[in-house]
Amino acid sequence: MTGDGDRGDADPGGEAPERRASSEVISAVMEDYIKAIYAIERDTGERVSTSALADYLDVTAPTVSSMIKKLAERGLVDREEYKGVTLTDDGELVALEILRHHRLLESFLTEQLDYSWVDVHDEADRLEHHVSQKLSDRIAEALGNPPVDPHGDPIPDADLSLPDAGDAVRLVDAEEGDRVVVQRVRDQGDAELRYLADAGVWPGAELVVVDVAPFDMLTVETPSAEQSLPADVARLIEVEPATDDEGA
Amino acid sequence: MTGDGDRGDADPGGEAPERRASSEVISAVMEDYIKAIYAIERDTGERVSTSALADYLDVTAPTVSSMIKKLAERGLVDREEYKGVTLTDDGELVALEILRHHRLLESFLTEQLDYSWVDVHDEADRLEHHVSQKLSDRIAEALGNPPVDPHGDPIPDADLSLPDAGDAVRLVDAEEGDRVVVQRVRDQGDAELRYLADAGVWPGAELVVVDVAPFDMLTVETPSAEQSLPADVARLIEVEPATDDEGA
DNA sequence: ACATAGATTTAGACGAGTCAAATAATTGGA
DNA sequence: TCCAATTATTTGACTCGTCTAAATCTATGT
Numbered sequence: 001m002t003g004d005g006d007r008g009d010a011d012p013g014g015e016a017p018e019r020r021a022s023s024e025v026i027s028a029v030m031e032d033y034i035k036a037i038y039a040i041e042r043d044t045g046e047r048v049s050t051s052a053l054a055d056y057l058d059v060t061a062p063t064v065s066s067m068i069k070k071l072a073e074r075g076l077v078d079r080e081e082y083k084g085v086t087l088t089d090d091g092e093l094v095a096l097e098i099l100r101h102h103r104l105l106e107s108f109l110t111e112q113l114d115y116s117w118v119d120v121h122d123e124a125d126r127l128e129h130h131v132s133q134k135l136s137d138r139i140a141e142a143l144g145n146p147p148v149d150p151h152g153d154p155i156p157d158a159d160l161s162l163p164d165a166g167d168a169v170r171l172v173d174a175e176e177g178d179r180v181v182v183q184r185v186r187d188q189g190d191a192e193l194r195y196l197a198d199a200g201v202w203p204g205a206e207l208v209v210v211d212v213a214p215f216d217m218l219t220v221e222t223p224s225a226e227q228s229l230p231a232d233v234a235r236l237i238e239v240e241p242a243t244d245d246e247g248a
Numbered sequence: 249m250t251g252d253g254d255r256g257d258a259d260p261g262g263e264a265p266e267r268r269a270s271s272e273v274i275s276a277v278m279e280d281y282i283k284a285i286y287a288i289e290r291d292t293g294e295r296v297s298t299s300a301l302a303d304y305l306d307v308t309a310p311t312v313s314s315m316i317k318k319l320a321e322r323g324l325v326d327r328e329e330y331k332g333v334t335l336t337d338d339g340e341l342v343a344l345e346i347l348r349h350h351r352l353l354e355s356f357l358t359e360q361l362d363y364s365w366v367d368v369h370d371e372a373d374r375l376e377h378h379v380s381q382k383l384s385d386r387i388a389e390a391l392g393n394p395p396v397d398p399h400g401d402p403i404p405d406a407d408l409s410l411p412d413a414g415d416a417v418r419l420v421d422a423e424e425g426d427r428v429v430v431q432r433v434r435d436q437g438d439a440e441l442r443y444l445a446d447a448g449v450w451p452g453a454e455l456v457v458v459d460v461a462p463f464d465m466l467t468v469e470t471p472s473a474e475q476s477l478p479a480d481v482a483r484l485i486e487v488e489p490a491t492d493d494e495g496a
Numbered sequence: 497a498c499a500t501a502g503a504t505t506t507a508g509a510c511g512a513g514t515c516a517a518a519t520a521a522t523t524g525g526a
Numbered sequence: 527t528c529c530a531a532t533t534a535t536t537t538g539a540c541t542c543g544t545c546t547a548a549a550t551c552t553a554t555g556t
Contacts, residue, residue, distance in 0.1 A: 029513065050534055063514055065535055070512090082521055082534055112360070113386040126378040135371055138361040277543065298504060311544055313505055318542095330504055330551060 019097070019160065020090050024074060028129035031098050032057065033067055034076060037087055038095035047084035093160055100156040101128040103149035104139045106187070110150045111143060117150035117202065118193040151193075152184030152203040152238070168238035171209070172218060172231050178209045180239035188236065196237075199227040206242050267345070267408065268338050272322060276377035279346050280305065281315055282324060285335055286343035295332035341408055348404040349376040351397035352387045354435070358398045359391060365398035365450065366441035399441075400432030400451035400486070416486035419457070420466060420479050426457045427490040434484035444485075447475040454490050 026034075036056045040048045050068070054061045072079035076091035087095060105124040109115040115123070137158055140146075147163045148154050154163045168183040182205045185196055196202065200222030210226060211219040218234045220227055229237075274282075284304045288296045298316070302309045320327035324339035335343060353372040357363040363371070385406055388394075395411045396402050402411045416431040430453045433444055444450065448470030458474060459467040466482045468475055477485075 027512080051532095059513090060515060061534065062516080062536080067513080069535095084534095109383075113383070113390060115386070123380060123383055126380075127375065130374040130378055132371060132374075135357075135361070138363070142361060275542080299502095307543090308545060309504065310506080310546080315543075317505095 020093050022075060022090070026074075026076075026094060030067070030071065030076075031094065031129050033064075033071060034087065034091055034094050035098050037077065037085060038092065038099070041086060047080070047086050049084040052084075096156045096160040096162065097133075098128055100160065101131045101136050102187075103153055103155040104136050104143070105131065106149045106151070107143055107146055107155070108139045116197075118190060118197045120150065121187055121190055121193065148184075149187070150203070151187045152182070153187055166240065168240050170235050171207075171220070171229075171237040171239050172212070172234040174209045174212070174239060176209055176212055178239075179206065179242040180209065181206050181242045182237060183240050184238040186236035186238075192233065196229075196233070199229065200224055201227070201229070201237060207239070268341050270323060270338070274322075274324075274342060278315070278319065278322075278324075279342065279377050281312075281319060282335065282339055282342050283346050285325065285333060286340065286347070289334060295328070295334050297332040300332075344404040344408040344410065345381075346376055348408065349379045349384050350435075351401055351403040352384050352391070353379065354397045354399070355391055355394055355403070356387045364445075366438060366445045368398065369435055369438055369441065396432075397435070398451070399435045400430070401435055414488065416488050418483050419455075419468070419477075419485040419487050420460070420482040422457045422460070422487060424457055424460055426487075427454065428457065428487035429454050429490045430485060431488050432486040434486075436484065440481065444477075444481070447477065448472055449475070449477070449485060455487070 033053070036053055037048050040052055040056060044052075050061050050064045053068070054064045057064070068077060068079055068085050071077040071085070071091070075088055076094060077085040078088050079085045102124045105127050106117075106120045109120045109123060110117050140155075140158065145157065146155060154165050156162050166183060171180070171182075174180055182201060182203055185193065185201060185203060187193075201207070201220070205222065208221040209218070210221050211217075218229050218231055220229065281301070284301055285296050288300055288304060292300075298309050298312045301316070302312045305312070316325060316327055316333050319325040319333070319339070323336055324342060325333040326336050327333045350372045353375050354365075354368045357368045357371060358365050388403075388406065393405065394403060402413050404410050414431060419428070419430075422428055430449060430451055433441065433449060433451060435441075449455070449468070453470065456469040457466070458469050459465075466477050466479055468477065
């Protein structure tokens with residue numbers, strides 16, 4: 001039968017409650033800026049400069065300058081001239097919503113459509129802007145509301161609160177001789193992730209830190225070999241001490 | 249790269265062969281025009297006029313005029329001044345690719361994410377432009393390469409050939425007293441589909457044609473009631489004679 | 497056959513998002 | 527302190543997709 005089933009289709013009329021103050025449309029491009037600001041802010045703990053954003057998004061500084069003015073007008077960022085931006089509460093909600101879409105898509109693609117965890121980022125990056133709240137909720141449900149995505153990154157739940165990420169520490173901050181389990185490999189481009197996967201670094205992998213960052217290099221021992229990782233890559237890997245019952 | 253913030257499409261791992269002559273990027277907007285031309289052409293069997301397209305897409309005639317000029321430059325349509333357009337072979341491939349994405353998405357949403365068949369069109373319309381060939385192939389595989397979508401429309405297969413649609417006839421061309429089974433309800437906006445679903449008309453439903461189009465109206469009897477349908481709606485419903493072992 | 501209603505195209509403008517070149521503010525060093 | 531180097535912003539221009547108004551083509555009816 002051709003699926004006439006109306007199941008628990010819920011909300012026929014109104015889609016979902018407003019989460020942001022202004023419900024103006026936000027373009028996919030704007031969403032990319034907001035995502036970037038969120039990521040850089042999280043990463044550096046500081047206001048995000050025009051040039052950092054330009055770098056991250058691979059556009060020129062003037063382009064960023066004009067866009068953050070628009071974002072400021074819409075109340076999504078807090079802009080101080082010549083001092084960079086931070087997200088407002090509204091802006092952060094937007095970021096969390098995109099993050100939720102992105103991470104749910106990644107989870108879905110790996111778990112239900114057999115994608116590899118290194119292969120999933122670009123697809124999610126394109127789709128995240130076009131997924132409705134309803135669809136992401138359905139995906140979450142189908143996956144049993146997972147707390148983390150395939151890279152170990154926490155997935156904001158339906159009300160956009162971010163699950164506690166645990167007390168993992170950056171690999172670069174680990175000490176020589178530590179035996180650690182990888183918790184998260186920050187979701188970057190496919191190429192970087194493929195490199196790490198080849199190096200034996202993925203969520204759940206157990207590493208021994210052999211040597212730490214003499215010249216921005218860090219060496220770890222994986223089950224199969226000894227690997228050197230650039231420190232700026234190691235910054236994006238978070239680990240917890242290995243407990244004995246966790247290795248296998 | 250810098251450009252549209254979207255379209256990373258390419259194929260990093262050499263995912264799939266080129267299907268079109270020119271592999272220039274086609275924007276989501278262009279794709280909508282091509283989809284529309286395909287639909288109107290199929291529907292009327294004639295060259296598609298500027299105004300028909302403007303109507304269909306809800307833009308003005310000059311907008312269409314300039315866009316079809318671009319489509320013609322890219323070799324996707326065959327344009328004759330003041331005489332409308334038809335798709336070239338290349339244009340038809342684009343249309344079929346979008347159609348495949350759209351119909352696979354609809355199938356997936358209904359079968360795996362519990363969407364109702366009337367509810368699925370808008371979501372698919374947004375996503376279809378951002379789904380990679382790889383993803384649609386994975387979806388097709390996960391669904392067992394279905395030949396038709398939830399509305400009964402045929403899904404182009406991986407090499408973009410359209411499965412034989414059978415010998416269904418438009419409901420409006422049926423005769424009084426015919427007992428028929430709905431094969432396809434053309435995929436229009438959610439509102440129209442909801443109306444039809446409420447009227448008891450969906451793929452697989454069995455109808456008796458009570459009265460045909462005296463004043464552009466047609467009356468059918470569904471299991472639950474007698475329903476009048478405007479002829480232009482009935483044109484979009486395709487039926488086959490009911491065989492006795494098919495009703496239940 | 498020809499005037500005219502109707503459809504189509506052309507012309508000009510605009511907002512979004514981008515860039516390069518020019519200008520302005522900030523910061524760090526002498 | 528003051529100036530040079532760095533970083534940010536402004537300016538002007540370009541593409542894309544859209545619009546309105548105006549010009550032009552087609553087709554129709556008498």
